[in-house]
Amino acid sequence: MPNDGVKTNKMIRIAKQAITFLFLLVIAGLALNWGGISLGSLSTIAEAQQRQSMNNDALRSDCSFLKDPEEITDKQARHRQDVSQTTEGVSGFMDLQAASLVDPANIPRKNLIDFILFDSMSKAGVASAPICTDAEYIRRVTLDLTGRIPTADEVINFLNDKAVFKRDALVDKLIASPEFIDKWAQFFGDLYKNTAFSTNINRYISGRESFDQWIRTSIQTNKSYNQMAAELISASGDNYTNGAVNFIVGGNVPMGPAQDTMDGLAVATATTFLGLGSMDCLLCHDGSGHLDAVNLWGSQITRAQAWGCPPFSRVPAGASRRQERG
Incomplete structure (x- = not known):
């Protein structure tokens, strides 16, 4: 019967397809075995890819850049465009004249x-x-060294001074003034984040005053920058009596494991002493594709390399922070 013939041909076609599929499966299995890859290996690779995908999802939830890279890059581009347009607008109202060179x-x-x-x-x-003229010089150097403009008497006396090395003498005088210490104590206090408030830890008034006094003494005794950095990184003891300890106190993360504090100190050290403001970014993801327009060094550093830095942070066992008693 015609219908029986159609059914028979269909069954034969299905059987051929099944045999072909089994044949291809056997060939694929042999090829995998010859290449040293087993089905177990494929399963391991699949599981590793799944774990990496889960890690990437976790990173995206923690990092605003990975959530939406285009939003961050577009925002940076808009900022640069705004700055450019503002500069062009302001310069259009200025009577620009070429300075004599x-x-x-x-x-x-x-x-x-x-x-x-x-x-x-x-x-x-x-x-x-x-x-520059003497009038320009005394104004500039006084502002740079003390943060104030010179008084009228200081300007008149300086202009009337006929000494050959009066500019050198002025610099020495300003460096020896109390205003010099005040100005640069404020600068280094901001750099070391003496008054910065953290949700995790607080230096309290006694700690901040101790830190400020350490900074002032360092400036007054003409302590070198590298010595100041070395003392802050390696300080230990009571932060109320040893002001340098307060730098480490500011990097302490008490609500998590010790590795969090190491990360915090690595970020603080890189930012304060090396001018690398992207270490915290690198602790979450590779710099490539993220820091290219921000930091050339960071764009070439991987997350694994950044993780290798915090373990070298020295957290002295004797470092302590006293609690303020009300």
């Missing part, structure tokens, strides 16, 4: 820095601004 070779050298700067400019063919 001089050949760096004609500027007298007084110290090593002068030789380095002016010789390099002369070699590169870069013109220099002329030497």
Whole structure:
């Protein structure tokens, strides 16, 4: 019968497809075995990929950049565009005049820095601004060193002074003034985040005052920057009596494992002393594709490499923080 013939042909076709599938499966199994890959290995690879996918999902939930990279990059681009447009708008209202320039070779050298700067400019063919006047000099150097403008009497006395090295003498006088210590104690206090409040820990008034006094003494005794950094990183003891300990106290993370404190100190050290403001980003994900427009070093560092830095953070066993008793 015709229907029986159609059914028979259909069954034969299905049987051929099944045999072909089994044949291909056997060939694939042999190829995997010859290549040293077993079905168990495939299962392991699949599980590893699944775990990596779960890790990536967790990272995206913690990192605003990984959640929506385009939002972050677009925001940065918009900021740069706003700055450019503002600069163009302001410059349009300014009466810009070319300043008179001089050949760096004609500027007298007084110290090593002068030789380095002016010789390099002369070699590169870069013109220099002329030497500033005495009135300009006393205003600039007083602002730079003490954070205030000179008084009228100070300006008059300086302009009337005929001494050859009066500018050098002015610098020495300002560095020895109390205002110099006040200005730079504020600068280093901000750099070391002496008054910064953390939700995890607080230095309290006694700790902050001890830290401020340590900073002032360091400036007054002309302590070098590298010595200040070394003392802060390696400090130990009571933060009320040893002000340097307060830097480590500020990096302490008491609500988690010790590794969190190591991470916190690595970030604080990199930011404060190395100018690397992206270490906290690298502790969550690779820098490539994220820090390319922000930090050239960070764009080349992987998350695993960043994780290798915190274990070297020295957290002294004797470091302690006293509690403020009300």
